[in-house]
Amino acid sequence: MAFIYCLSGQNIEKNIHYGKRILDALIDIVQGVSFIECTEECFSRRRCLSVNYWRSILLCEMNSVDQSSHLLSDEPKTVFADISLLEQHFVGGCRNHKCAINMKCVPGPFGTHRCEIQVIQRRCFDNTNFYRTWPDYKDGFGNFKEKTDFWIGNDVIHMLTKNGYTYMRVEMLKTDNEPLEAEYSHFFVGDESTKYNLTIRGFKGLYVDVLDCMTNKDYKQTDANGMKFSTFDNDKRNGCADYCRSGWWFHSCTCGNVNGLFGNKKTASVMRWMCKDGWNCPLKATRILLRV
Structure with missing residues (x-):
């Protein structure tokens, strides 16, 4: 706001x-x-x-x-x-x-x-590999202080949500330069012993084209609530992390992939989010923010 x-x-x-x-x-x-x-x-x-x-x-x-x-x-x-x-x-x-x-x-x-503390992920420079291992996503990578993309780390995200930073906003820019924003009123990540299990609800789309890519129970493949975090070397959802070339709370391999590869093709491995003009809307920039 x-x-x-x-x-x-x-x-x-x-x-x-x-x-x-x-x-x-x-x-x-x-x-x-x-x-x-x-x-x-x-x-x-x-x-x-x-x-x-x-x-x-x-x-x-x-x-x-x-x-x-x-x-x-x-x-x-x-x-x-x-x-x-x-x-x-x-x-x-x-x-x-x-x-x-x-x-x-x-x-x-x-x-x-x-x-x-607000920004937990940034993708805009295309200078940091996000197809990484479980320890990388656990500890974080990239550098928020420099002109680099970064993931703040699942351990930090768990501590933030434990301390009340449970309102999440995903800011995105499509490859055609149209903005998308998705907000969730409750976002909580467990510790490593739970495989960073995700609790999420309360979707609100801030632009007409954006659709719910994490809690849509009418289409079960988009429901990330209750999912464990996956990377290619510690995959909890049928190879989705390898297929999508990223780490995420996958339910299936067909919805949002904000940690995917840069590119403008409508494929599973690129950065994308579900929107009304197509299942895979490719993205050129993303940012994930948390607040109290």
């Missing part, structure tokens, strides 16, 4: 650069947001100093540098904003928060804030 604030009391236009962006400083992306929400996302991250916003595809790129230390490049489809030059209101204590770099600041009343 987006937080609301106003940009007012100044000439905002002079601090926004149309047709410009910063290159080679990307730390994170968010799909399907407005420009205002993009700047808000940057305000809530400790390392973010500026944003490139792609208007046509509603894509927010967050940068670790500002225009005082980095030259702007021409890009007719983007809007650049230096966060330090924008005014922020109604976001509690997040203006000068001290959250760790792998956490997100969430504003509270009377100038307070809390820090939430």
